[in-house]
Amino acid sequence: MNRSHYCGEVTEALAGQSVTLCGWVDRTRDLGGLLFMGLRDTAGVVQVVVEPDSEAFPAAEKLRNEFCVQVTGTVRERPESQWNEQMATGRIEVVANAIELLNASAPMPLLMTDEDGEEVRLKYRYLDLRRPRMQRNLKVRAAMYRAIRNSLDERRFVELETPILTRATPEGARDYLVPSRVHAGQFFALPQSPQLFKQLLMMSGMDRYYQIARCFRDEDLRADRQPEFTQLDMELSFVSEEEVQAISEDLIREVFRDVLGDDLPQPFPRLSWREAMERFGSDKPDLRIPGELVTVDGHVAHLEFKVFAGPAAAHDQRVAALRVPGGAELSRKQIDDYTKYVARYGAKGLAWIKVNDAGAGLEGLQSPIAKFLDEGAWSGIAEASGAATGDLLFFGAGDWQTASTFMGQLRLKLAHDRDTVEPGWKPLWVTEFPMFEWDAETGRYYAMHHPFTAPLDPDPEALRADPAAALSRGYDLVLNGSELGGGSIRIHDPKLQQVVFDLLGIGAEEAVEKFGFLLEALRYGAPPHGGIAFGLDRWAALLTGEESIRDVIAFPKTTTAQCLMTAAPSAIADGQLAELHVRSVVEADQPDASNEAGESD
Template sequence: MRTYYCNEINESKIDTEVQVCGWVNKIRDHGGVIFIDLRDIKGLVQIIVNPDDKNLFSLAESIRSEFIISVTGKPRSRPKGSENLKINSGKVEIVSSSISLLSRAETPPFQFDDDVNEDSRLKYRVHDLKSMKMQKNLIARSNVVNIIRSYLSKLDFLEIETPILTKATPEGARDYLVPSRVNQGEFYALPQSPQLFKQMLMMSGYEKYYQIAKCFRDEDLRADRQPEFTQLDLEISFTSQSEIISLIENLFEKIFNEILQIKIDLPIQKISYHDAMDRFGSDRPDMRIPFEIKNISEIVKDSDFKVFSKPASENGQKVSALCIPSAAKLSRKDIDNYTDMAISKGSQGLAYIKCNDVNDIEGGLQSPIIKFLDKHTIEKILKNLGALDGDIIFFSAGPDSLVNNVLGSLRCKIAEDKDLVKDDWKFVWITDFPMFDYDKETKKWKCLHHPFTMPVFDNIKDINIMPNSLLSKSYDLVLNGTELGGGSIRINDIDIQNEVFKVLGLTEEEINNQFGFFINSMKYGCPPHGGIAFGLDRIIMLLTKSNSIREVIAFPKTQTASCSLTNAPASISKDQMRELGLKNKEKE
């Protein structure tokens, strides 16, 4: 039906008969000549319909935006001054000799260049997907997947699918449950990840596994979350953390080179979890921001200012500072807004020093706390932070987690407000995460990653004796403040695995009910192995500079986990309910 795509029509095709097909992007009548911008998946080409052929012209007059047509004709050079160098076919136009109307279209619900709200775009998603922006995003997504498959295939990875209907296991979020018709009263769970299956594949001798996997989590949504999402999942036997990191770095080097023609710096910087929290207030630091947090506890612990000296001297607490370059001219309103933000995160307030002249301690600094600090302490603070004239310093004191949260959030907020975030790509590995974290609400230990991560220990008894001090063999990859994915070296010893389960407070009965199939599989041999998983949607979102992962998914869900196009989820018939052994709970 077509001989060329629209963007393939160029000067080499002049006076050659061609046939193109696509959607009418725009149509206009200029002085008795009809111009049609025809669009297909590859691009645009301009069609000319002259009035000489009355039947053809009459047909063209009936054509509207988004009609689907086939055009036969011969390309010619556009008149001088009318070229459109923004498109590949912009130097030529096709003089039509015949047009076939393949499909009519009603008036579109909106134009692609309109400022349309997301609700309308999702409701009319089929139309929205025709836009060049959405096509560009989904083509980029397909290209990235192809790069991944090609790269891993050449390294002898096997693409193996794991079950979608599986058993509910505790993985942090709520499961999506599917009732069984055959086994009434029992339920499948949709997988939150292929974690256990990929580890069992290692036990089965498939030494290099990967999958572009669909995962499901019933959780509250935000810009970078969906109830169903896609991840690149991989696992390797007989490997090490450094080998996995190197493999992933080379993969991202390839993706960025082929998709964006950008060379990323390798090796990627590695920072421990502890240092990341101390220096950036986050385990997902945005390394483009040109300033970081400094722990000044040692400087102020002997100060007479108890607001600083008390937390600086206590375990689990600290005093930290954030020096913002050239920001001393922040208004009172700006500072009040940042103070309100700090208070919303649990702080009592937000101390600050404006540095008008760092060499004049008595007259060159503005601060409500300056009178409580001696000159020597102030000098040491300024020197430690590298403060210069025109800078402003913010302080936070209290529990480590509070200080990290306050100054980490402030760092990102001020950088965004003052346009201090560099337009760049900055990767960082975060390593050496704590193995466990204590949940004060449930009064139980939980894993910071998952319970199959290998802890770092000298003696297996340490796992239960000192869970608060154990690190794990884990690693997350972060790009521009967004976590792309994470992984770990896995536990391959039943005794270690059971010790971890015990720390989590699981009884033998609970272990057997939830993970019995996995533990039994380990009994027949389990090689050392490790892996990693990446959120594909997030990667594409960043590569295309989209505001949400909904912009890089063909048919996404809304913030309420519903589909505006199909109106899912929806009720089912009474017969279907009966077959599944389900009943609607009567409204009280």
């Protein structure tokens, strides 16, 4: 076999020359004895012509879609009337003089188009990946990796690997466990992230580390999660938040420029977590959507309308308004549908006002709550929201975070429903997250990022005195409403680390048992350090314009964490389990999850 060129790279420059191409039959047409064939490889498609008197004709007659073949022929230019500007090779064709069948294909189990269902695409993933769209996605991902490495190598980063078999540590999700054959009754855990190891590398003096790391979490899946996923992990010594963010911005700009040819703004805007929630109802706001939430507490606190007056007067609640330009055209049914939508995010109701005539004061309003308003309240609301004739105002009231969240979700849905999302890239940093989240059900605090994030105020006693008010040195990078990455400056003081463990309900004995190696390392001159991790699956999906990360992963899992192609996970023979000192306790009448197929993530 002697391939001379790739199909998608045959151009007018080769006119008159002989070429040998290899690939798959993309399509065939028989025009009264003159055969046309699309030949496809990883570089694209080229049209092959087989004339009736050609020695290749008998072989060509037998070809079907997805047969694997080698074609030798002469490149010739098409007449201008036959140019296909939709193809890179659309001005030429290859006149075949020899065709060799390398491998025939059985009848295809899928259409090889976007119409194929999710289940069949995943079962025959190796066929699905032949499609140009999927080939492009994986090549974009490879180009992203190349640009990442080039950028970080130029900035003195060292690429290092950390263990896959490690110890189980509480990092916020369930670990995948691997039983040890040598050490009976003991288990390795697959890493949820390289968090502890990358901190240890800073303590070892490596200064700047990065890794394109495989990570594992045994948790319920959704559109942007997989049980195994890929992160870009970075850690740096002797840095501030601003330095980590500046290096990250440079990296992202270079990746977008090298892969897509797009320029991102410089610098990226920054919002505190509190401001992001206040204005956009989200800690990953989509800045492509015009319009923000407006707090109207001061305009409604005096009203006898308790739905507004109560939250407006409480320090930990709010009344938020969202203007929908031209929204007065919405029907009552549509408004009711939005009310049902926000209920899933904790809303107990959704007040609204249609502004039929902005100049007529209260008389120009249409709303079930208009009777509770006075001229002063409406004047203040109208000025704060910018309401104009033909607009609709939605109002959310209640607990500050709940009201902010459901109004933020409403903002997103309205923008997508009404097609008001602006094109382009809108990155930003969200900073100063709360250190902890309080869970009323368990009666304890949880780390909003992870237990190793440093507080903004480094005083251990201040942190212990009022953990609910503590802010962290954490930061997230958001792009078009997706969290691209998150990081923080880490705790490098062992005493402060123990205070954080105490507040999280991890006592000194438990801390030593689970994190003893880290606490020990902190005692030996640990440098100040910080870093960030980027979800590369989500990053690749943004670069390719895909909605789901499954379309940028070669072999993704389903929502039930299965691989339909290999039928994994699978049962293991009792003898093999015995070698691992493990016994299955699955009940005989338990449904076989291996037969379930779900939408992939």
